[in-house]
Amino acid sequence: MTNSVPATGKRARLVAAACQAMHQQGVEKTTLADIAQAADVPLGNVYYYFKTKNDIVRAVIEAHLAEADAMLAAIEGAYPTPRARLKAVFSGLSEQSELIAEYGCPRGSLCTELDKRADGPEITAELMRVPLDWAARQFEAMGRPDARDLAVELLARYQGTALLANAFHDPGLMEREAARVAEWIDAV
Secondary structure (H helix, E strand, C coil), X not given: CCCCCCHHHHHHHXXXXXXXXXXXXXXXXXCHHHHHHHHCCCHHHHHHHCCCHHHHHHHHHXXXXXXXXXXXXXXXXXXXXXXXXXXXXXXXXXXXXHHHHHHCCHHHHHHHHHCCCCCHHHHHHHHHHHHHHHHHHHHHHCCCCCHHHHHHHHHHXXXXXXXXXXXXXXXXHHXXXXXXXXXXXXHC
């Protein structure tokens, strides 16, 4: 890359590279040098955008939240009913089955790893709260008084399946569970 790349372009590349590296290697094993190399940005420039590794971790979390918001908004616009939206979200997530089988769920893995740090639980809870609240609103729109419990079950099924798919390196688990979840949503 040349120096004519706008600063926001470099920052965006650094965040994207950090998201990928932290998903594939984990937060603790990912170095600033790894991120700089993957983003094709000189290591010294990393410090212009991020003073500490924790600043990059925060940016990764924000990127995941923005991605989740965009995905959920797209589903809201594309599917007319809450039932169809719920099936679409699980199906959409399971489309990443190869990546999940290789490295685990990007958000779930990040939550698990960061939870072990002193500042982890408060900064990662939002990664699970956003899809949980969204799913609860869908079940509420279906008239379910147990909407929150159903949303927890849906998210737990996804995260559990992602964990198993990763443990067994079997992307088919995600695809099969997506079909079962669609049947479960129809039965709710």
